[in-house]
Structure formats: structure tokens, C-alpha cells
Amino acid sequence: MEALEQIKERMQSFLEALDSPLTLELSKHLQSGKMLRSKLVLNIAGVSEESILLCAVVEMIQSASLLHDDVIDNSLMRRSKPSINAIAGDKNAIMLGDVFYSKAFCELVAFHKEYPQIPHIIADSVVRLALGEIEDVYLSQSFNTDEKKYLAMIEKKTAALIESTAFAAALLAKKSPQDAKKFRNYGRNLGIAFQIIDDILDITATQEKLGKPILNDFKEGKTTLPYIYLYHSLQEQDKERLKKSFKQEISQDEMVWILQQFQQSDAIKRSFRLAKNLGEAGMQSISDQSCNKLIAIMQEMIDRDF
Template sequence: MVALTRIEAKVQEFLEELQSPLVLELSANLQSGKMLRSKLALNIAAESEESVCLCAIVEMIQSASLLHDDVIDNATTRRNKPSINALFGDKNAIMLGDVLYSKAFGELTTFQKTYPLIPRIIANAVTTLAIGEMEDVELSKEFNDDEAKYLTMIEHKTAALIEATAYAAAFLAGKNEKDAERFQIYGRSLGVAFQIIDDVLDIVADSKDLGKPALSDFKEGKTTLPYLYLYHLLDDAGKIRLRKAFKRDLEAKEQEWVLEQLHTSGAITKSIGLARHFGKVGVEAIANQSCDKLIEIMHAMIDRDF
């Protein structure tokens, strides 16, 4: 897609403006993702100088959040490649994240005159994202059996920036406040569904495709939705066994038990069902907006290979 190439070039242009060889060296090792947020914005606002600029800003923010996330999680890989913190250390990863955040906020000010709501929408999302990171860290301290806490955390950590991107892009497309809010709901729903499916894939996907070992979320201290559902489906002995497995490097026998329980209990199916529910909410929100491509994006994201 030509527009995605333009977005990558715009990010590079922004970084070159900083005149820092070190920033360019570090950023050259960033792993490019699926650019979901950019695809979303382009399908709402179409390709233009303004939309490409907005997407570049959002991609820098997303990269910054992942840099900090990898440090927090002590992650050594990102999309099957060594993470920045593994290559250059935690300090450089944190500082590069700070540079990307700061540059992105600086570029956001260019929207102030023509689209005054956009800087606030994106800035608020980054604040919410950071709160979500804090909530994630807090929840990882012990086994979480509260579905509401999990859903609130992923709405903040994952969905906030996707929601803001869709909301901001709607204003770029000339939508009024009421219609822009429809895209906001779509973005939030897409973000929550996206994270639930990611959490399911951590369990069922091939580790090569996933870019990290299976069940790594549970080992890192993340009680994602399938484990949460499984916990409430187990008997008392099973509940104790699952809690004991939390945040541990499991032996093969114990890992097999966890996987078997996740599949046979219906916890995975129930998790996918909730993702589909959020997908339906998002699609219904934009039902009268003639956005077939966004409906395709929602279905494709939820129906990823299991």
C-alpha cells in the first residue's frame, strides 16, 4: 500500500529533523508492525498530507509505548527480532521512547489551527494508555480473577490509541461530532476485540508465528481473559493448581495441563465470543456510514488464524 510507505517515510523525516545519529541508529532497529491504526485512519479519512501526518504521529506514539512496554516486561524479542532494550539496553530503549513521544506531541501542534480537537484527542489517549500500563503492572502482581478489571485495563492500554485514531480521523474526514463519535465507538470496540484475540493467540498460535513462546503472557504475570474464564470454570482443586502455575516457568506436564484445561473448558471459545460481541458493537456503531472496508477490518482482525 503506497500510503503506508508514505507514512513510514514521514516518520523517518520527523526523526531526521532531530539531527541525532544515535536516534537514527536506534530507530533503524524498530520492528515494523501491521500499522493497524494507520490503516484505520486512512480508511476513514482517505490519503492526504494531513492524514499521513496524523498516521506518522500515531505510529511514533505506538512505537514509543511498545519500547516502554518491552522494558517493563523484560522482553528480549519483538516480532521475532531482538527488542531495542535487548540490543541497546533499557536506558536507551526508554530514552528512545521518550524521544518518539516528544516528537509526536510536537508535530501534533500543527493540527491546532485547522483541527483543534485532534491534539487533545490524541494527547488524552496517550495519558489513558500510560494509565493502562500502570494498571497492567498492578494486575500482574498477583493472579487476577476480576473480568471487569481486565477489560478496563485493555480498554486503557490497547484500545485508547485505536479509539483516538478513529475519532481524530473522522474529524479529518469532515464528520460532525455525532458521526465522529460513532467512529470513536468503532475504534474502542476494535481495540478491545484486538487485545482479546491477541491474548487468545498467545495460547493457541504457533510460537514462530507469534514471535514469542506460547503461554508467555501467563508466565509474565498476565491473567488474560482465557485464564480468567478458566479459573471460574474449574473446581476448587483446579483453581489452586492454576494459581500455583501463575508466573512460573512451567514444566512440560504442567503446561500440558493448563493448555488442555483452556481448550476443554470452553474458556478460549468464550473469550473469542466476547471479542465477537465487541466487534458487533463496533460494526453497528458505523452501520449508516458506508464503511464496508472498516467492517472488513473488524472481521479480519477477529477471525485471525487460531
């Protein structure tokens, strides 16, 4: 059986062990993603009982974070399908996320005896993820023009779990502490670059590719990196015009204007350049580890169109 299918089966077994038909019914509506974090584990630590368990735990945590994220953002679509909060309401989505988090932590303790660092590494990443969510909500209250604040937020919210997954997988593979840190650095850079590419695609991709309307981040109150760069490139009058569209239903005329400003500025190119530089630094950190598949994962993530 393919490793990714084994991971899905392990996650399903976690849920079945809860003896909760309601949880199983709600879980049927979850959309499977790219399983990026699992691919990192499998390519760093190989396929084993322990690596499948680690993948299942991390994917449960990722699913929990997305369940909560959709409620926070009032997102009714997830990967072109209705989100759990759209189907069953915010309360059920929040509680299902809580179940996923709790069950993941229950299973995580299995590593304590042989790999005592792994539970702490993964648990700490969830703390940082939650802190990033808080910062994201705070930043969305007004138009943010501070690049450093935004990058610090996505390092917690998006990159923390990816970073810790790569680090934990390296320990599972019995890498030396020094080498394990190289994989941790790779994971952090992958996570930050991943979010920046997502930011770009929200502007440049089609609705069909995204599974949601373009410029959706801006309408939801997220001043992502391309908007920060765009803002600083505009004249004062246009800065104010851009800010007026923040967190609003954007008219067709304003959408055309915003897209024109992006075309005329270097905001998208600057954002992509930063993502590419982060990716290159991440790949450089593991250049002595013979990990061609991880290099390919980074390159594919940066070059993706959805």
C-alpha cells in the same frame, strides 16, 4: 507512492530532523507492525497531507508505547526479532521511547489551527494508555480473577489510542460530531476485541506464528481473559494448581496440563465470543457510514491467526 510507505518516510523525516545519529541507529532495529491505526485513518479520512501526518504521529506514539512495554515486561523479542531493550539495554529503550513520544507531540501541534480538537484527543489517549500500563503492572502483581478490572485495563492500555485515532480521523474527514462519535465507538470496540484476540492467540497459536513462546503472557504475569474464565471453571484444587504456575517458568508437564484445561473448558470460546460481540457492535455503530473497508478490518482482526 503507497500511503503506508509515505507514512514510514514521514516518520523517518521526523527522526532525521532531530540530528541525532544515535537515535537513527537505534531506530533501525525497530520492527514494523501491522499499522492498524494508520489503516483506520486512511480508510476514514482518505489520503492527504494531513492524514499522512496524523498517521505518522500515531505510529510514533504506538512505537513509543511498545518500547516502554518491552522494558516493563522484560520482553526480549518483538515480532520474532530482538527488542530494542535486548539489543541496547533498558535505558536506551526507555529514552528512545521518550524521544518518539516527544517528537510525536511536537508534530501533533500542527493540527491545532485547523482541527483544534485533534491534539487534545490524541494527547488524552496517551494519558489513558499510560494509566492502563500502570493498572497492568498492578494487576500483574498477583493472579487477577476479576474480569471487569481486566477489561477496564485493556480499554485504556490497548483501545484508547485506536479509539482516539478513529475519532480524530473522523474529524479530519469533517464528519459531524454525532457521526464522529460513531467512529470513536467503532475504534474502542476494535481495540478491546484486538487485545482479546491477542490473549487467545498467546494460547492457541504456534511459537512460529507468535514470534514468542506460547503461554508467554501467563509467564510474564498477565492473567488475561481466557485465564480468568478458565480459573472460574475449575474445581478448587485445580484453581490452586493454575495459580501456582502464574508468573513462573512453566514446565512441559504443566504446560500440557494448562492446555488440556483450556481444551476441556469453554474459556477460549467465551473469550472469542466476547471479542466477536464487541466487533459486531463496533461494525453496527458505523453501519450507516458506507465503510466496507472498516468492516473488513474488524472481521480480519477477529479471524486472524497471528
